[in-house]
Amino acid sequence: MAADSREPRQPTMDDVALAAGVSRTSVSRVFLGQSKVSRETIRRVREVADELGYVPNRIASGLASGGSSTVGLLLRDAANPAYGLLFTRLQREAHEAGLDIISMTIAEDHRGHKQVAALDHLIGMQVSALIVATGGVTSDQLDPFRSRLPIIRAGRPEPTTRVHAVSYDEVDAGHRLGSLVTGQGHRRVAVLHTEADESYPEWVRATAITEALGAGGAEVVTLPVRRVGDQVEAAVDLAARGTVSAIMCPSDARALDVLRALQGRGLSAPDDVSVTGCDGIMPGLDLIGLTTFRVAVEHLAHRAITNLVGLLSGDIDSVVHEEVAGTLVPGRTSGPHHPLEN
Amino acid sequence: MAADSREPRQPTMDDVALAAGVSRTSVSRVFLGQSKVSRETIRRVREVADELGYVPNRIASGLASGGSSTVGLLLRDAANPAYGLLFTRLQREAHEAGLDIISMTIAEDHRGHKQVAALDHLIGMQVSALIVATGGVTSDQLDPFRSRLPIIRAGRPEPTTRVHAVSYDEVDAGHRLGSLVTGQGHRRVAVLHTEADESYPEWVRATAITEALGAGGAEVVTLPVRRVGDQVEAAVDLAARGTVSAIMCPSDARALDVLRALQGRGLSAPDDVSVTGCDGIMPGLDLIGLTTFRVAVEHLAHRAITNLVGLLSGDIDSVVHEEVAGTLVPGRTSGPHHPLEN
DNA sequence: ATGAAAGCGCTAACAC
């Protein structure tokens, strides 16, 4: 049996109008929920529409009315739990604000090329606003569109002051984690320092961690990293040799990797070395007991949408630049340093 | 400083045509990458377009050509790592197949109402095909559109034979997990059994687990559950009393919850009771050592897109109904049962 | 190789 016989052309508004014995305008009014339509007309139109399986063509209506009410969301990678949750929360908040969101994921390949395809695609769909939840798109790439529709960055520190942004207070996160560790007596600490162009948020975190560590009187061994997994062995080596008593990572994924490597060597945290991460989103983190910092995804999503609504309605006309605070999550993978043991 | 001065109307094809001194038709041809255009015209058009920041209006082009080439993806919740990963992989596979994907998340509230809004929205956007990665939409709701465009369900067992589907072999998953546990000597096992209307995949898993347990000679204590967290205490009670020596869960999230409850009571797996989950996607599962079953997300995404391409091109004209196999992941939360200890 | 003209399905004045 053939699965699809395709063709059966979508019924149009004219089909409905004809079948209902009214003008196309009336049908339009019914679907737009406009006032000037009689009860009876509404009923007949709805009935006929259902019967025919009519679904308004948003493409056409968007064209005609010049402007859809849906906002576009540009994503990078929902496989990362932190982004997956952000995605979900943004959707929810948007929904509650009466906004429809359509999202596209940028391809990961060629930095700066394929990326923009999704941007153009969304712009081309005439979305009424754009939420950019990925660093894969630079502020420069957003520039040409800033004057055409509100664009707000969500979840990434925005270095420029040109585009609206609601981001996590990564500096605070780094400082809190750093202080926690120096407060526990650690004086030589390895920091996995992500390159800025690999992940700007992680770079900011690592930088803040390093700063706090220095302020707390600790010496820092900086290990520049790009992809998850980089320098993990090196860090563990340092710990095994007793060169450092703590390894700090700018993300939970990297911290888990360190934990894994430690385990592979028969070492463990915090007995042999303290380990910290950052994000705090993954389910099950509590079971692992990772010391981390929990970013306020829910709050960020809320602020992002609230601001977007303000931007859309024109109530806000200045550049939005907010940071939301998170929570330190002390775990069992970090603990006080006992100099005597080394 | 005003952030947005809006208005600056998007440049249209006519603007470009005018500025380039050619007809709109030529501009169209250039952007459609059609053959019959002179090198020189192409150059000038591209140049002018860039200058003006022109982005083709897909809405209009879709209307005119009757049919976008993008496919719609209906999601439920990307916060669940398994769905987040599926989402990501579907995007990647689609991208590699030259398909653009736009996705919408269905609202979670009223079963069957708001849900359909996203469906209609996507249909209304005239997508050329639909991937449904959520159980939130019933097959009945998809029915009216089956004849208009290819619809394929991804990641959920599809009970009917009407709509295309690529799903995980949940029955195999359940059987393998059940056999593992009986093979380890467990004879009285508690199974968190999700209600079918809460989560069909979990229901199938739990049912298969129960079946395998029975076949392996074990007695099953069925604990009907809905939301994550349900019956967790009850299960732990049974274990504490020695009524069961293993607790099997139809998802990792539930298993983690059990582990957490166990920990809260000072009990642990597998010493006091064996615990198993199902999904195997969460990062860090290996550190927790959870015994689980890893569903083949990557493979599923690949098959889903491959089939979609076939459906789109008309190469496939029968109903697609595939299941992809996963992998048993024996962990450290389950172990042999030692009757003497109880 | 290029242009002119006719819509795609819908909304938005503007009459009635």
Add this chain to the structure above:
DNA sequence: GTGTTAGCGCTTTCAT
């Protein structure tokens, strides 16, 4: 309250 008339920005014959 309802219908009429223009388009929205683009693709597409069909000429040239």
